[in-house]
Amino acid sequence: MPQVKIERIVSFTSEDTVHTASNILSTDISKKWKCKTAGEKCASVVLQLDQPYVITGIDIGNEHSAYVEVLVARSSAPDDFQVFLVMSSFMTPLESRQSQNVNKVRMFKQEDFIDDRRNDKWDRIKIVCSQPFNRHVQYGLAFIKLHSSDGINSEQLTQTSIGQFIIRPASPDIFAAGSLFARKKENEEKPSTLLLKGAAAIREAANSGSINPKQKHNLPVTPKPQIKKVNNEDIDRTTTSNRDTFRNELLYTKDEENNERINKVIEKRNKEKEASNKIKQDQIHANKNTPSKDMKKRKTDTPTKTPLSFKQDASSSSNTVLKRKQEQAKNVVKRVKREGKPFEKLLEDVTLVISGIQNPDRSNLRSMALAMGAKYKSDWDSTCTHLICAFINTPKFNQVKGKGKIVTRKWLDDCYSQRKKLPWRRHALDKSDKGTESEEEICEIENTPIVESLEQSSEVKSDTDEDY
Structure with missing residues (x-):
């Protein structure tokens, strides 16, 4: 219109x-x-x-x-x-x-x-x-x-x-039946006033399908390239340098410099883990080798006995040995319980809240936490200890910050897959919370086999004492 x-x-x-x-x-x-x-x-x-x-x-x-x-x-x-x-x-x-x-x-x-x-x-x-x-x-x-x-x-x-785009006007050429052939015939009949040279002559010859003999002498003559002798050492040197630069451009970028920092952090954590494991092993070894207080008192307090008195006190000493071995077994069981827990009680002291994670991941995390003995609540209150959050500066993140432990979902995934309770600062969502770890790993352990083995060992030792 x-x-x-x-x-x-x-x-x-x-x-x-x-x-x-x-x-x-x-x-x-x-x-x-x-x-x-x-x-x-x-x-x-x-x-x-x-x-x-x-x-x-x-x-x-x-x-x-x-x-x-x-x-x-x-x-x-x-x-x-x-x-x-x-x-x-x-x-x-x-x-x-x-x-x-x-x-x-x-x-x-x-x-x-x-x-x-x-x-x-x-x-x-x-x-x-x-x-x-x-x-x-x-x-x-x-x-x-x-x-x-x-x-x-x-x-x-x-x-x-249309907006910021200008539409090109329609072409004035009207194509009818035989118009292209008639136009070509007219161009051939007209004398060529301007002779094309160089690339334009080649392009015109390619479009027309054949080279006009009148324009053939105007085509540029390309000189033959001069071949220079090059030593094999120079060729090898240039090819190797180009190959090295090309390989470097493919294999290394500026963004990959950050991987060195990540590797250093991982190596540092591995060293800290090895040092802590050595300290634990040394403590266990020292506890096994050091005699108990009762043994020390027995060595210092027991007076010299005659053969007659030794026969009279044989039965009483065997009873005391049995009692002492049973007490040692109980102490070992208590120490094992302190260092490890069953899988269904690894997170028994944890009450967690999940934020920013939708189903089905939310239900999977909840089922993993309940399987490990944790408690789940939909909203945060004073009884909650951990918040599994996906993003920073959410309303629930700001509510819990400074009141509880805010971790990523990887903390619960690693605890479930490794079957141990890991320190929460390794998987803290806020970078300011990542620092020295005040918690220790709690591994999965089964108490009944250890107790049975300890009791069996005590029975064997008691039998040998009686034989003695």
Whole structure:
């Protein structure tokens, strides 16, 4: 449909410093007109056309306006505006309050205009916008296009655009049956005034399919390349250098320098683990080798006995030996219980809350924690100890920070897979919590086989003592 040309902006009630009223004249869709301040009762702009037109269509692009009304006038009576398009709704009250569908576009035809004025010519247009449902936004128009049968046809425009992209004009060539062959024949009959040279002659010969003998002598003669003798050592040196640089570019990048730091941290942790394991083994070995206090007292307090007294005290000494061995077995069992726990009691002192992890991962983590003896709660309270969180600075993260232990889900996965309770600082979510570990690993252990083996050993030793 032919489009009406808008000559200039006559006046406006208000405009934003960036989104000015002159943006309506621009073909760029990203440029809009908005009122100066939010909450204005209404905003209007007056447009002057290049000549009077019978308007047959109006396209309006909205910009957060709830209602838009169009009035018309003539330059002879510029202030005598009459309603041409009644107030039309572009946004519902709910959409206005929630700022939804703010750029709605409506296209009005000649049947939508008022009957008394749709067939008259007008050269001045006034657009009135209002937004009574939201007092916190600036509103206006994205664009407006007027159409008329006397307007400029789209084919007459020098450039058409869609947003910031300019559409290339249509080709004037009209292809008919035999037109290409006729054009080729005309070109062959015309004398060649300009002879092509160089690459243009080669390209022309390739397009035509054969080389014109008249232009053959104008083709450039490429000189033969001069061959230089090169030593084999120089070739090997250049190829090896190029190969090395290419290999370095493929294998190493700047980002991989961080892996060295990670490897150093891993080596440091492994050394710390080895040192702690050695200390534990030394303590266990020392406890086994050092005699108990009862044995020391027995050695110091026992007086010298005669053979007669030794026979009398044989039965009493055997009983004391049995009691002492049973007490040693109980102490060993207690120490084993202190260093390890059954798998179903590894996390018996843990009450955890999960945040930022959705199902099915959430249910899997909960089942793993319950299998290891932990307690689960949906919300954080004073009885909770651990928070398994996926992200930093979440509401639950800020609630628990400074009150409990915040770890990643890898802490529970490693505890379950390695069947031990790991220190929480290794898997702390916040970097500030990662530091010296105040907890020790608690491994899985079965108590019954150890007790039975200790009792069997005590029985064997008691039998040997009685035989003695």
